[in-house]
Amino acid sequence: MKKRFLVPLLMLFVASLVFAGGAKESSDASGDSGYRDHFVAAINTMPVTLHPGDNDAPIVNDLVYDELIRYNKVTKEFEPSLAVKWEWIDDTATAFRMELRQGVKFHNGNPFTAEDVEYTLSNKGANSNVKSAFDHAVIIDDYTIEVYLKNGDADYFSKLSNTLYAGVLNKASVLADPDNGTAIGTGPWKYDMKGTLMGDTYKFVRNEEYWGKKPITKQLTLRYISSASSRLIALQNDEVQAIMEPNAADVDKIKNDPRLEYHSGTGVGPAKLYYVGFNMINGKGAKNIYLRQAIARALNLADIIATSGDLNAVEADGSFWGANTAFRAPTSAFKVDLSYNLEEARALVKKAEALNGGPIGKLTITGNTTKAINMSMCLVVQQACKAIGLDVDIEETDSAGIKAKTDWNNPNFDIIQYNVPLEDWASAVNRMFLPFSGNNRALLNDDYVTNLITKAAAITNDAERARMYQDLQVYIHDNAIYVPAYYGSRDGAQRKGVEGVVWSNDGYPEFAYATVRK
Amino acid sequence: MQFASSIIRNDNMHKYILRRVLLLIPIILGVSLLVFVMTDSAEGNVLQLIGDDYTPQQMAELMHEYGYDRSVLYRYGNYMKGLVRGNLGKSFIYKRPVLELYLQRLPATLKLAGASILVAIVLSIPLGIKAARSHGTLIDNGSMVLALLGLSMPNYWLGLMLAVLFSQKLHWFPSGGNLAGWKSLVLPAITLGTGLMATMTRTTRSSMLDVIRQDYLRTARAKGVPEKVVIRKHGLRNALIPIITIIGTELGKALGGAVVTENVFSYPGVGRLIIEAVNQRDTITVTGCLIMTAVLVAVIQLFVDILYAVVDPRLRAQYTTGRRKRGKKQQITTQGAVV
Structure with missing residues (x-):
């Protein structure tokens, strides 16, 4: 080969390496504080937009935005954040007044005022949880606002404590730049838009003007790494200092590695409830309570947990939401025994066949089987049904497919395996039991349930609310509409020397104050 | 390189480039139609993911807004307009223009494709x-076994093994991402390049075997030309056309088919x-990216065609003499003259 080809080829190779190279970005950069300047975490969820209320993966929200009211997961109490005082101004949970913190600035330097609160709760892209309830607001002055809701919502303050629902936006910046203006918050971290690549790398720099406690670390990077094995290798290699959700098979390896620490986040509350639901519109169990109860009694929850791969999963005890809410019904309140018993289950199948006027025929179960945790649960249900003489086909699909199969106008399944995120506040159950809600995969549209939930939401008397929610749980349990299987957990790992990561079990880990010693 | 510029300036070449550009139109139409129809045939759509909490009425309004209450061809027509x-278009999921998303990711893909092709060429x-020079010997067989190994090893397996060895054990290179400069590129480039290398080795060997037996090589040797020069100047030069073809094809594959490698190494x-767009049924993003990739691959193929003329005087003569007439077959002698 002539030199005139070889030389440009080699130059091209070298140039490409230089072009690809640039400055090495490392988490090793060190300041004088005894801590590294840069913290990198690997996440397994992918934020896709810059709007806090329009993000399926709001892990970045608590970094960039502040909530109006902070919920302390340990004390179960609300604490001031951007709002310093809040109170209902009626008895039907439809109007409240808020006093706002003064002297807070957004990342672009604009001052935070009541106008921003009104905009956050009502803007076009606002999360439906706050927007659907919001009616109007009256701005008393820059730091006092009254908010009026369309219907009573006693849990509205809880919603205001979640940055997904009400991460406070700067009205002026969003109106000036609708695409990027939503990236401006008041939180401890500012987006570094130059280094951020949506769907891959999210970079942040410390907000030096933050009104609250400032992070120690100067730079924070979240890397989306979908493969658990790759996340672990990156952690072992010190490319990242913390990872979300390692493989269950790798947990022992992490525990035995002197450089690493495993965190399960237990004791704070469950992350998700994994359940089996029955199609209540046109499934074979819709009008056959014995069939639903038979399958419920055939399920050995220990088998489901054993195959889930979730090492910290806890058997669901019949409640449908977080372990910490004051509104849970005790299991003694249930009138029907649906505990695991194959003999009873077989007897119920006979009753179901009698009600059906003949054999039940083939049933279908569906779930997002692209995830092993869901597929294994479908297989256990299939085997359990086989043990009581029921033939079940698994219809494999993905998340989009699930939504097609559970279309309210044309559902196409008998049994579904699904999960619902859990939160401490009572009306979180809306998403599982109210019609057209995203996690109501049993497609339950029951007037008794809807009325109970609506009434309970409009009462500020906690004792009365608790009674209503407990009635609701008993009804759902005894009718075997949903069979709760287990409370899933979230876990993670970090390198030794890492401080400040909150390994929360009922939400994403919090990296706002994450730092690592040199 | 002056050959190349003279070729590009030539009228015949202009016509040829125009023809190739026009050929892109049916390619774009075909690719986009295929993506629309195939995505539509899958269960569920992106609006069901977006409007998870919508009432049937709200969902119907959303479906109407985006034409999901009409046929796939209607939506396709709108997209083509x-x-x-x-x-x-604008991504349903990212809420950003697809071109912006594509251009953000393109440099990383170009770097990876370029580096992997270089690994393969080198x-x-x-x-x-x-292997060709040592035909039938242990070296030849060993080279072919190596090539076969490269072809047989799946990228996801090789990628993970390389990450375990060079990242986890030796700490030489990062296990993934694109944050450590050129070091981030090494393992993905080797992973992708190994597969490409296998095909290119086999092509180079067979092409060289064809050329190595030609009379003019024997003549060169008889004239006392050193063996290195015989191989480089007379052998390789004449064997380059199929090699360039395969490089062009493999570069196209690397640009469009680095999906597995990019996922293994979380390479953006x-x-x-x-x-990610396929998983979310984000038809607009998938279609936009595939159209851009098709255009890029077509441009590379065009570049490869121009490169043929640079290395092969016979083809260069076609373009520079301008004697080629439409519908009139030409005969090209081995000396490069057009008859």
Whole structure:
């Protein structure tokens, strides 16, 4: 080969390496504080937009935005954040007044005022949880606002404590730049838009003007790494200092590695409830309570947990939401025994066949089987049904497919395996039991349930609310509409020397104050 | 390189380039239609993911807004109207223009494709030549076994093994991402390049074997030309056409097919963007990215065609003499003269 080809080829190779190279970005950069300047975490969820209320993966929200009211997961109490005082101004949970913190600035330097609160709760892209309830607001002055809701919502303050629902936006910046203006918050971290690549790398720099406690670390990077094995290798290699959700098979390896620490986040509350639901519109169990109860009694929850791969999963005890809410019904309140018993289950199948006027025929179960945790649960249900003489086909699909199969106008399944995120506040159950809600995969549209939930939401008397929610749980349990299987957990790992990561079990880990010693 | 510029300035070449550009139109139409129809045939759509909490009425309104209450061809027609105006659409999921998303990811993919092709060229051409020169010997068989291994090893397996060895054990390179400069590129480039190298080694070997038996090589040797010069100047030069063809094809594959490698190494390229968009049924993003990739591959093929003329005087003569007439067959002598 002539030199005139070889030389440009080699130059091209070298140039490409230089072009690809640039400055090495490392988490090793060190300041004088005894801590590294840069913290990198690997996440397994992918934020896709810059709007806090329009993000399926709001892990970045608590970094960039502040909530109006902070919920302390340990004390179960609300604490001031951007709002310093809040109170209902009626008895039907439809109007409240808020006093706002003064002297807070957004990342672009604009001052935070009541106008921003009104905009956050009502803007076009606002999360439906706050927007659907919001009616109007009256701005008393820059730091006092009254908010009026369309219907009573006693849990509205809880919603205001979640940055997904009400991460406070700067009205002026969003109106000036609708695409990027939503990236401006008041939180401890500012987006570094130059280094951020949506769907891959999210970079942040410390907000030096933050009104609250400032992070120690100067730079924070979240890397989306979908493969658990790759996340672990990156952690072992010190490319990242913390990872979300390692493989269950790798947990022992992490525990035995002197450089690493495993965190399960237990004791704070469950992350998700994994359940089996029955199609209540046109499934074979819709009008056959014995069939639903038979399958419920055939399920050995220990088998489901054993195959889930979730090492910290806890058997669901019949409640449908977080372990910490004051509104849970005790299991003694249930009138029907649906505990695991194959003999009873077989007897119920006979009753179901009698009600059906003949054999039940083939049933279908569906779930997002692209995830092993869901597929294994479908297989256990299939085997359990086989043990009581029921033939079940698994219809494999993905998340989009699930939504097609559970279309309210044309559902196409008998049994579904699904999960619902859990939160401490009572009306979180809306998403599982109210019609057209995203996690109501049993497609339950029951007037008794809807009325109970609506009434309970409009009462500020906690004792009365608790009674209503407990009635609701008993009804759902005894009718075997949903069979709760287990409370899933979230876990993670970090390198030794890492401080400040909150390994929360009922939400994403919090990296706002994450730092690592040199 | 002056050959190349004279070729590009030539009228015949202009016509040829225009023809190739026009050929892109049916390619774009075919690719986009295929993506629309195939995505539509899958269960569920992106609006069901977006409007998870919507009432049936709200969902019906959303479906109407985006034409999901009409046929797939209607939506396709709407998309093409935008495309004619240079608009690749706005991603349902990212809420950003697809072109912006694509251009953000393209540099990473280009770097990876370029580096992997370089890895493949640097390894495969000497290996292919050596194998051809040592035809039937242990070296030849060993080279072919190596090539076969490269072809047989799945990228996801090789990628993970390389990450375990060079990242986890030796700490030489990062296990993934694109944050450590050129070091981030090494393992993905080797992973992708190994597969490409295998095909290119086999092509180089067979092409060289064809050339090595030609009379003019024997003549050169008889004239006392050193063996190195015989191989490089007379052998390799004449064997380059199929090698360039395979490089062009493999580069196209690397640009469009680095999906697995990008996922193994969490490398933020176009392939990873497409996979995430497929998972979310984000038809607009998938279609836009595939159209852009098709255009890029077609441009590379065009470049490869121009490169043929640079290395082959016979083809260069076709373009520079301008004697080729439409519908009139030409005969090209081995000396490069057109008759």
